[in-house]
Amino acid sequence: MNATQTLVALWTLVLKEIKRFTRIWPQTLLPPSITMAMYFIIFGNLIGSRIGDMDGFSYMDFIVPGLIMMSVITNSYSNVASSFFSNKFQRSVEELMVSPMPNWVILSGFILGGMARGLGVGLIVTIVSLFFTRLTVEHPLLTVLVVVLTSALFSLGGFINALMANKFDDISIVPTFILTPLTYLGGVFYSISMLPNFWQGVSMLNPILYMVNVFRYGFLGVSDIPVGWALTAIFAFIIVLFFVALTMLERGKGIRS
């Protein structure tokens, strides 16, 4: 395929993915907005007013970046996991496999589709948060960079999960038992400086902590951990997961007999 044909193929796949999640918007775009509105009302407004300040900011202002990041992470991951697995399940993945598209284009198409949903939901949640607080963004470029990278990273995770999954249960295990606990313990609702030393150390092993903190740094200008170190870690994870996913795709893991 020449460069133009490759771009057409990639755009076709991305557009197809965007059409898929917008077609079923009551399942994909609406629920996170309602859930996050509930978080803002209950944790931000009702309970938050009794908690007081966190790291020098109102509790509502503190949790908004974390909750935006949480919705980006879960939606990027689940979009790719469920879309690619459905393609496997319905065998429509064969449409891609018989085509001359290189594997990296197939992978990138799904990742960009997952990012479109993750970032789209992130934008919706940001708009919803404006009903509850006045958002200020201290470092806009960093904020955009970290949310885009995080979305790409979790889209890759969703892709690998879908490749390995044999049944629908397999694509809900990781989000339920790994992703959700790590997100909740990743400093979305609290600053890790509140934890005893031992648990602060344990928290540092949680990769989501870095993403939430750098994202919060972009908004508020405060972070529990060094920003440069966190960005390097996210980049490194993306590179590793991209090559793992690509190798699995080349070998036909879960899609070729």
Add this chain to the structure above:
Amino acid sequence: MAEPALSIRGLTKVYGNGFQALKGIDLDVQQGDFFALLGPNGAGKSTTLGVVCSLVQKSEGKVSIFGIDIDKDFAKAKYQLGVVPQEFNFNQFEKVLDIVLAQAGYYGMTRREALPRAEQLLRDLGLWDKRNGNARMLSGGMKRRLMIARALMHRPKLLILDEPTAGVDIELRRSMWEYMRRINQDEGTTIILTTHYLEEAESLCRNIAIINHGEIVRNTSVRELLAELDTETFLLDLAEPVSQPPVIEGFEITQVEPSQLALVIHRGQQLNDVFSVLSEQGMQVVSMRNRANRLEEMFVSMVEAGNNAIDKRAELNKEAQA
């Protein structure tokens, strides 16, 4: 001489559970041919085609499509190839037009290039009125036609049809045959067909390969194969019912119904001999037709012979081990 549309050498496939689906098959399909690959279930037809389409990873062997080795440049080879699989493999929740346009996009065709082609194919296959409907709302026959339209979007030179008319009613099957003949004759598309309807292979194909237990047991022209047919079975409808079938020396006659007989004719025997004896015995034949299509008889006998040979080998092995 032009490169074959498909050339397979020493193709072997051993699945993860140790099952050897293909045992080093060789096969050539010439450009412009209408070729049938026949075999009972599990014989290796779909595995062979799966390797050609990149859905199955081969264990050993070489596959070339129009001279392009799939190990060297699979992407280039895939441009020559259109695939209509046995099972529906499109997203049932997508619109018909979106499905064919997306497939064109995967081959690098822009929407502007693909739209006229999609309209032409969907019109030819009677799906244009359904273009904005969800694919899941289509009937089984329409879904099969949608897969044909999708496979032809990028104008492949080799079209693989894996049981394209399975579960399709007779009228529709005939119209699909007409369409396949047209693209083979008018557009010069090479077609490889697997089917369980041997009448389909006999009617459409010029050349044929029969695969059984992962081996090609026959590879010849349909005409040559039919010429070898030893026996033919006719059904004779009698004017009056009979209590038992007549006995005529040298002929095999059985009673199917009270007023219907099955007559097996071997090469060199004359039907007239049977009619005259029946007439002498007071039996009037009012109509006559072939019981099964001729290729089917040939196919069954070949597969049975293959199975017997395998049983025999197994017995000999057992004896040798004992």
